[in-house]
Amino acid sequence: MGKSLGMTEGCLICCGWIAVGMLLQLLTGPVRWEMMAWPVNAVILAAMLLCIVLMCLLRKRIRLFRWMASLQAGIPALVACAMMTVLMGVTRQVPSGHVPTDPIGITAMLSFWPFVLAYVWLTLLVGLVCMTRLIHPAWRNIPFLLNHLGLFLALVAGTLGNADMQRLFMTVQEGKTERLAIDSKHRVHELPMSIELHDFSIEESPKLRFSSDVTVHTKSGTTVRDTILVNKPLSVHGWKVYQYSYDEAMGSESNISVFELVRDPWLPYVYCGIFMMLAGALTMFINRK
Helix, strand or coil, X not given: CCCCCCHHHHHHHHHHHHHHHHHHHHHHCCCCHHHHCCCHHHHHHHHHHHHHHHHHHXXXXXXXXXXXXXXXXXXXXXXHHHHHHHHHHHCCCCCCCCCCCCCCCHHHHHHCHHHHHHHHHHHHHHHHHHHHXXXXXXXXXXXXXXXXXXXXXXXHHHHHHHHCCEEEEEEEECCCEXXXXXXXXXXXXXXXXXXXXXXXXXXXXXXXXXXXXXXXEECCXXXXXXXXXXXXXXXXXXXXXXXXXXXXXXXXHCCEEEEEEEECCCHHHHHHHHHHHHHHHHHHHHHHC
C-alpha cells in the first residue's frame, strides 16, 4: 500500500506550486489574462470539470486522488492562499492590466503566477471534494455542499472571469455624445452604448463633489437619463458608469467629464457563490440548534 500522504506532503506540494509560479513569473512575466478571455476561459473550465470528474471516478484506484479530497491536502492549500491574500493586502497594488512596479510582481498579485497557481490548486481540491459528496447525495450533506460549491463557484468565477472584465475610460464634453473609450494601454474600444453629457458641475462645500447629468443611449434603443456622482455609479446593460475625473486645469469651469466604465460578466456568479456559502453557514447553524 505504501506510506499514506499527509499534511507534510500537502505543504510540499503547495511549496512546489509556488516555486513553479515563481519560475513562470521570471521566464514569461505576469499572467496575460487577455489571452484567456471568452471562449478560452470556458474551455479551461470545461477541462477542469472533466479532470475533477475523472479524478473522482478513479479515486478508489489512485491514492493521490483520494488524498486530494482530504483535509491533509485542503488545509495547506487554504493556508497558502491565505498567505498570498495577506501579502496582496499589505502590498500597494497597481490597477488590473498595469505593469507591476516591483521586479518580482507582487504589486500586481492578480497576475502573479504563484498567487494564481495557489488558487487554481485550491479550486481543484474544492471541486473534487464537492464531486465526491455529489456522487452519494444525502440531506445531511446540504450545508457542506452549499459551503463548498459556493466556494468553488466564487473561486472559478473570480479567477477565470478576470479575463473578461473590462475597465475603460471615456472623456465627454458638455453638449457632445461619445461612444469611444480607451483602456489602460490606450487602446480604443467602441462601446455598445453612447454617453451624452448635458452638464458637469462641481460643489465645493463642505468638500469637493462633482457630478454629471447624462443620457445613455444603447444600441438596443434603451435611453437612460440620470446624474452620476462620485459614489453613485449608473448601471446600464451590465456596465457600471463611474464619475472618475474632469478637466482639473479648468477647475469649477470644466466642461469635460471623465467616466470610468466597468463590465464584469462573471461577477453575478461570484455573488451567487458567496450567497451559497452564507446559506450553508446558516443551514449549519440551524441544524446545530
